Structure formats: C-alpha cells, structure tokens
Amino acid sequence: MPNNFDRELTLKDLLLGIDSHRLLTDLQGLLDAPVAILDSQGICLVGEPLASESTASLALVVELESIGKITADAPVPRLQAATDLVTLLLRINARYLMASDLHMQTQQADFDELQRRHIALEKSEQRYKALAETLEQRVKQQVKTIESAQIKLYESEKLASVGRLAAGVAHEINNPIGFIRSNLSTASSYLESLNKIDALVESGASAAELRTVWHAEDMAFLQKDLRDILDESINGTDRIAAIVRDLKGFSRINEEVDENADINQIIRQVCNVAAAEIRGKAEVLLDLGEIPLLHCHPGELGQVFLSLLMNGVDAMSSVGKIQFRTRLKEDRIHIDVRDNGCGMPESVLTHIYDPFFTTKEVGKGMGLGLTVCLNIIKAHDGGMEIKSKPNQGTLVSIILPVKAVPSC
Amino acid sequence: MALYDEENNKLSIKLVYYGPAQSGKTTNLMRLHDILRTDLKGEIMLMETANDRTLFFDLLPLGFKAPSGLLIKFKLYTVPGQVVHDSTRKAVLSRADGVVFVADSQRTQSVNNGESFANLEDNAARVGIDFDRLPLVVQFNKRDLANILSEDEVMERWRAAPWPITFSSALEGQGVVETFNALLPQVYDRLDGEFGFQQTHGLSRDDFVRQSTGQTAVDGIA
Numbered sequence: 001m002p003n004n005f006d007r008e009l010t011l012k013d014l015l016l017g018i019d020s021h022r023l024l025t026d027l028q029g030l031l032d033a034p035v036a037i038l039d040s041q042g043i044c045l046v047g048e049p050l051a052s053e054s055t056a057s058l059a060l061v062v063e064l065e066s067i068g069k070i071t072a073d074a075p076v077p078r079l080q081a082a083t084d085l086v087t088l089l090l091r092i093n094a095r096y097l098m099a100s101d102l103h104m105q106t107q108q109a110d111f112d113e114l115q116r117r118h119i120a121l122e123k124s125e126q127r128y129k130a131l132a133e134t135l136e137q138r139v140k141q142q143v144k145t146i147e148s149a150q151i152k153l154y155e156s157e158k159l160a161s162v163g164r165l166a167a168g169v170a171h172e173i174n175n176p177i178g179f180i181r182s183n184l185s186t187a188s189s190y191l192e193s194l195n196k197i198d199a200l201v202e203s204g205a206s207a208a209e210l211r212t213v214w215h216a217e218d219m220a221f222l223q224k225d226l227r228d229i230l231d232e233s234i235n236g237t238d239r240i241a242a243i244v245r246d247l248k249g250f251s252r253i254n255e256e257v258d259e260n261a262d263i264n265q266i267i268r269q270v271c272n273v274a275a276a277e278i279r280g281k282a283e284v285l286l287d288l289g290e291i292p293l294l295h296c297h298p299g300e301l302g303q304v305f306l307s308l309l310m311n312g313v314d315a316m317s318s319v320g321k322i323q324f325r326t327r328l329k330e331d332r333i334h335i336d337v338r339d340n341g342c343g344m345p346e347s348v349l350t351h352i353y354d355p356f357f358t359t360k361e362v363g364k365g366m367g368l369g370l371t372v373c374l375n376i377i378k379a380h381d382g383g384m385e386i387k388s389k390p391n392q393g394t395l396v397s398i399i400l401p402v403k404a405v406p407s408c
Numbered sequence: 409m410a411l412y413d414e415e416n417n418k419l420s421i422k423l424v425y426y427g428p429a430q431s432g433k434t435t436n437l438m439r440l441h442d443i444l445r446t447d448l449k450g451e452i453m454l455m456e457t458a459n460d461r462t463l464f465f466d467l468l469p470l471g472f473k474a475p476s477g478l479l480i481k482f483k484l485y486t487v488p489g490q491v492v493h494d495s496t497r498k499a500v501l502s503r504a505d506g507v508v509f510v511a512d513s514q515r516t517q518s519v520n521n522g523e524s525f526a527n528l529e530d531n532a533a534r535v536g537i538d539f540d541r542l543p544l545v546v547q548f549n550k551r552d553l554a555n556i557l558s559e560d561e562v563m564e565r566w567r568a569a570p571w572p573i574t575f576s577s578a579l580e581g582q583g584v585v586e587t588f589n590a591l592l593p594q595v596y597d598r599l600d601g602e603f604g605f606q607q608t609h610g611l612s613r614d615d616f617v618r619q620s621t622g623q624t625a626v627d628g629i630a
Contacts, residue, residue, distance in 0.1 A: 064449075064471040065416070065471070
C-alpha cells in the first residue's frame with residue numbers, strides 16, 4: 001500500500017533524496033563551523049552531535065511546528081540564514097513527496113478499481129457461459145412441457161366433443177340392439193315348432209301326420225319370417241359396426257402416424273357419428289368433389305370437421321342448413337363449411353381464435369374449438385379463414401396443400 | 409477523520425475546499441492566508457500548472473494552541489476541479505473533517521455546480537464519509553461578476569438544503585473568512601465528542617472559532 005499523501009511528514013521523511021554528506025559540507029562551508037541536524041526526538045540525522053557550550057540551535061519549521069533543529073558553533077544571524085535555506089529545501093522536498101505519494105495513491109486506487117471491475121467482468125462472463133450451456137437444454141425442456149400441455153388441451157377438447165356426441169351415439173347403437181334382441185327372441189320361439197316336427201320325424205311318423213303338424217305350426221310363414229328377421233338383424237349389426245368404425249376414427253387422436261386418407265370419407269364419418277346431434281336442428285348437405293388422398297392425420301382432421309359441424313348446429317335457432325363442399329384447385333384441397341345460422345358480429349370474430357373465448361353456454365364447450373382447429377390446420381401446412389355476418393350465417397374456408405405422398 | 413498525535417500533543421484537522429473547475433478554491437486559500445491572523449500560519453503550498461489550474465492540491469496549514477497545550481492544526485486543502493482528476497479529488501477528500509463547497513455564481517455555471525456537488529456526494533460515499541453528518545458550507549463565489557444568480561435566486565434554489573450558504577468575492581477577499589467562520593462551529597461540534605475540546609482541553613466553541621481565525625474578542629468580525 002502506498003503512503004497517504006497527507007500524513008504528517010517527519011524530518012527524516014523530508015531529508016529523503018537529499019545527499020546528506022553534501023548538505024553537511026555546504027552548511028559547514030557557509031557557517032565555517034561543525035553543524036548537526038537533529039529531529040524532534042533529538043536523534044542526529046546529519047553530521048555529528050555537538051557538545052560545546054557555545055553551540056547555538058534554531059528550530060526547523062516546515063508547516064507550523066518544529067520538527068527538528070540545526071545546531072552549530074556559529075553566530076545566530078548566520079545560523080538563521082542557514083536554517084532558512086534548509087527550510088526552503090525541505091519545503092520543496094515536501095511538495096515533491098506529497099505530490100508523488102498522491103500520485104502513487106491514485107494510481108493504486110485506479111488499478112484496484114480496474115482489477116475489481118476485471119474480476120466482476122470475468123465472473124459475469126462465466127455466468128453467461130454457464131447460462132449459454134444450459135440454455136439449449138432448458139429450451140428443449142420447455143418445448144417438451146409446452147407440447148405435453150398442448151396435447152392435454154387437445155385431449156380435453158376432444159373429450160368435450162366426444163362427450164357431447166355420446167348420448168346421440170348411444171341412441172344410434174341402442175336402436176338396432178333393441179330390434180336385434182327382439183328378433184332373436186322370436187327366432188328362439190320358432191325353435192319350439194322345429195322341435196315338435198323333429199320329435200315326429202324321430203318317432204317315424206307318416207308323411208300325412210308330418211304335413212298336418214307342418215300346417216298346424218304355420219311353418220311356411222315361419223320360414224319366411226325367420227329369413228326376414230335374420231336379414232334385419234344382419235342389417236342392424238352392420239349399422240352398429242358402421243357407427244363403431246366411424247367412432248374409431250376419433251379414438252386415434254394420439255396416434256402420431258400420418259396416413260393417406262380420403263377427406264370426403266372423413267366428412268361422411270363425422271356426419272354419421274353426429275347424426276343424433278344434428279337431427280331436428282339442421283339438414284346436412286354434402287357436395288363432395290373429386291379429390292385425391294391426402295397424407296394427413298385423419299383423427300385430427302375429423303376433430304376439426306366435427307367442431308365446425310357442432311358450431312353450425314349450435315348456430316341454428318330454427319332448422320337450418322349446413323353444407324360441406326370439397327374441391328381440388330391447383331394441388332390444394334378446398335373445404336368449405338357453410339351454415340345459415342345466426343352468424344357472428346365483428347366483436348366476436350376478432351376473438352374466435354383466442355383460447356377459452358366462448359359464446360356458448362356452460363357445458364357446451366371450453367372455448368378451445370377453433371383454437372385447436374387452427375392449430376391442427378396449421379400443423380398440416382394449411383390455412384383457415386372465417387367469414388360471418390350476423391343473421392346470415394358463417395363460412396369457414398380451409399385450404400390444405402396436397403403433399404407428395406411418401407412411397408413407403 | 410481528525411488525527412490525534414499523542415506524542416506531540418497535536419490534533420490534525422483536515423478541511424477540504426471542493427467545487428467545479430475555476431470556481432475560486434485556490435483563491436479562497438490565498439486570501440485566507442493573507443487575511444487570517446491565526447497564531448500559527450504556515451506558508452501556502454500551491455501546485456499549479458502554467459495556466460493556473462490546480463494539478464494535485466493546494467495546502468494551507470493553520471494552527472493554535474488550546475489552553476491545555478494541545479496543538480490544533482488545520483490543513484486546508486483544495487481539490488483539482490477539472491472533471492478528469494476524479495481519482496485525485498477522491499484521495500484529497502478522504503478523511504476530511506469538513507468541506508467548503510465553492511460554487512460559481514455565474515448563471516452559465518449552474519449545471520457545473522450541480523454536477524460537482526453530486527460528485528462530492530458520490531465521492532464522500534466512496535471514501536466512507538457519512539455525508540449527512542459531514543460539516544459543510546456552500547459558498548457562492550464571484551459575486552463581483554455580472555450575470556450572476558441573485559442572492560434571492562440562490563436562497564430559493566437551496567431552500568431545502570440544511571447547510572449554511574455564504575456569498576463571496578474571493579478575488580477581492582470578501583466573504584472568505586465568513587465562509588471559514590461558518591464551517592468552524594460545525595467542525596467543533598462534530599469533533600468535540602471524540603476529543604473533548606471543552607472537557608479535556610478547556611476550549612469552548614467560541615474560543616475555537618476565534619482562535620482559528622485569529623480574532624480576539626475586541627476584534628469582532630475580521
């Protein structure tokens with residue numbers, strides 16, 4: 001650490017850098033007598049201590065107080081002149097010492113400050129390095145978190161629409177099950193007539209006896225009716241199978257494998273599954289043009305069409321019309337969903353893609369329908385546009401690019 | 409902080425003249441050296457460059473003896489006002505027992521005064537001085553010039569400040585002793601507790617102020 005520039009300087013400090021031998025020689029030359037310079041403690045700093053009776057001494061004052069004295073065997077006026085000369089010398093030296101100490105002090109302070117900043121800078125550089133290293137990993141984690149949250153949102157929206165369908169689908173399935181059950185009961189009662197004839201055949205009855213019983217049991221009608229109820233039951237199970245097959249299209253939302261699918265077919269399935277929900281509220285018109293298979297995620301697109309269909313149904317105050325129209329234009333599949341329902345004012349239109357924005361009553365949706373639709377369409381590199389006018393209806397236009405189908 | 413030297417029965421008190429460049433800090437010291445009649449008055453040490461700008465500091469030593477025999481030694485320093493010498497200003501301000509802030513009264517210098525005062529506050533904090541307890545006088549110098557702020561304007565601007573405000577024309581020797589006089593009682597109060605001026609050394613506040621400037625009771629204001 002450098003000295004404080006403003007410390008009290010002693011005589012010894014002030015003689016620093018002055019050639020004491022030369023000083024002594026010059027003083028003795030001037031005074032023509034032995035000379036000594038002593039500090040305030042009486043320690044001799046220049047020359048030899050003098051013990052003579054006639055020795056005179058004068059104080060050395062650089063600032064205010066005596067910091068030492070000059071002694072010599074010389075007349076006082078000459079000693080005074082010598083003292084003034086030495087004082088002059090010491091003052092000049094003091095000026096130099098203080099300036100150089102101050103210089104050292106500020107240099108050291110500046111250097112310390114520089115080092116402190118350097119260390120701080122190095123620390124912050126290390127922090128940034130560490131941050132940069134973990135940043136990539138943290139971004140990946142965040143992306144994963146966001147993706148899983150999004151999947152959960154899709155699933156919940158999916159559940160909401162499926163839940164809404166459930167009652168209708170149950171009815172659709174229950175109907176055929178009811179008449180198949182009834183048909184099977186009838187068929188089972190016909191077995192008794194067959195058993196009677198079987199018993200006669202076993203007992204070796206005559207052809208006349210057999211014919212009598214045949215007529216009595218009205219076997220002609222029974223044969224025809226059995227054919228009818230079996231045909232009806234087969235139709236019934238086919239209807240159930242169709243509904244189940246259409247439903248399966250919606251149960252595959254989490255499968256990440258894309259496949260080549262027929263958009264028209266997906267639209268038909270959606271209309272079938274939602275048949276019960278639509279009945280009595282709207283008439284669905286399908287205008288499905290020639291379009292190629294699309295490499296896509298059929299379950300997700302099905303969800304989009306279902307959402308749009310349900311929105312159309314919900315827009316109806318009386319029985320209205322909902323039209324699906326598909327066309328191929330310049331390697332793009334255009335899908336229009338048009339309804340003549342209540343439409344939306346501008347104030348609602350600006351918010352339709354906002355998550356959780358909904359105009360429907362509680363229980364009819366979470367306000368994610370169009371948000372999810374838009375995300376799905378975007379995931380297929382497509383676009384979606386909605387035009388609407390209050391009391392005239394709504395047109396949703398979707399455009400999906402036909403991608404080159406992977407050959408594998 | 410004042411330094412007590414037991415061996416030589418001496419107390420060194422450091423007072424610093426602070427302020428913007430060329431506001432008259434060195435001139436204050438030179439006039440005090442001319443005017444004051446303190447018992448012990450050393451030679452003024454000036455460190456100026458060729459064009460009268462202070463390079464490191466100026467120093468005026470003053471002193472007197474208390475009734476107890478204690479030598480009370482003042483060292484009056486100036487700082488270099490130029491912005492670039494901030495490290496030097498900090499070192500000179502370090503351990504100060506009191507500060508005279510020499511402001512330039514000219515209207516054009518208001519911004520410089522403000523920046524320099526903020527710099528004083530910053531540097532005081534950096535060298536460990538409690539600015540709120542630091543004895544301080546604000547002197548508006550160069551009252552002899554034209555186009556200066558009026559006394560009313562200055563008092564209005566500094567109305568909320570707790571420090572004494574003085575007006576001076578250091579070049580003409582006006583107000584420099586009054587400024588020094590305004591600082592001394594604060595310095596006495598600040599150091600009395602630690603060094604027992606009244607109790608140990610039989611030195612009252614009035615005597616401290618009078619002897620510091622060399623006034624006798626008959627003299628009145630110097």
